[in-house]
Amino acid sequence: MPNRSSRAGILAVLVVVCAGALAPAAGPASADPAACAAGDPLRPQAELFATDNTAVITDPGDPRLQDRLQPFEFQVDAMVVTGMALPVGSDLLDGVFWSDTQQAVTYERSREFRLACVSTPDLRAIAERVRARFAQESVLIFQPLAADDPAADAVQVEVPGLDSRRLHDVLLADADAREQLSGGSVTEAGVGLLITERADLETVRRTVEKSGASWSSAAVRYGTRDFVEATGH
Incomplete structure (x- = not known):
């Protein structure tokens, strides 16, 4: 993982690249400067969760x-920049x-990427x-x-002390949790991340408590x- 100073240097280069991308171009590719947060172009506006693993573990x-998925991190960062985001x-x-597809619960290393200056169509295109x-x-x-935005139909629940092994066992035993949550992640600081539809918040609560963490x-x-997903999935 790059240290703070090296990450800052990389970020400075990416800012220059994206600033150029936001300028008028002769080709068909373009970005929407209005997608940046007003007064703060580095404010994250979206999160993308991905991995390069395809095996069931x-x-x-x-x-x-x-x-630690470091080459993957830089590959995705490059794809974000070429996708007209930061x-x-x-x-x-x-x-x-x-x-x-494989009808199995798998352990997996992945990364959460935070993106700024990104519109919803560009975010989806980058994810694809x-x-x-x-x-x-x-x-x-x-x-x-x-919370009161009419489009806010999902939740991200952050839970300190969530254990990935116990979460694995809960998902293996609870078909409703598998269907509604699809899974969950734990940061290096031990904070669990569970993202689901807003209507399924009770399932998140039940899953957290079964996993031994405090709701x-x-x-x-x-x-x-x-x-x-792939077209037709």
């Missing part, structure tokens, strides 16, 4: 789960996911390129919104989510 001690950070995650490039069933995107310490963020 059932052993929590599998060495592949130690991969990458402003990435966190490594330990995830547990349900694969519809990431999905196709790394042969993924789907790529999850989340855009935070105010009273959970924080709920509102927004909209989507799984960007």
Whole structure:
């Protein structure tokens, strides 16, 4: 993982690249400067969750789960820039996911990418390129919104102390949780991230409690989510 100073240097280069991308161009590609947060072009406006793994991993001690996904991080950052958006950070995650295709719960290393200056169509296009490039069933995107926004039909629940192994066992045993949540992730700081439809918040609460974490310490963020999948999936 780059240190703070090297990340700042990389970010400075990306800002220059994106600033150029926002300028008028002769070709058909263009970006919408209005997509940036007013007065703060580095403010994250969306999150993209992805991995380069395609294998089902059932052993929590599998060495592949130690991969820090650094080349993958820079590959996705480059795809974000060429997609007319700005990458402003990435966190490594330990995830547990349900694969519809393989009908299995798998452990998985993944990354959460934060994007700025990105419109919804560009975000979906970037997610589709990431999905196709790394042969993924789907790529999850989340855009935070105010709780009273009519479009806020999803939630991201952040839960300190969530354990990925116990979450794995809960999903394996609970078909409703698998269907509604599709999985969840845990940051290196031990904070669980569960993203689902707003109507399924009770399922999140039940899953958190079954996993041994405290629901009273959970924080709920509102927004909209989507799984960007292959056409016809």
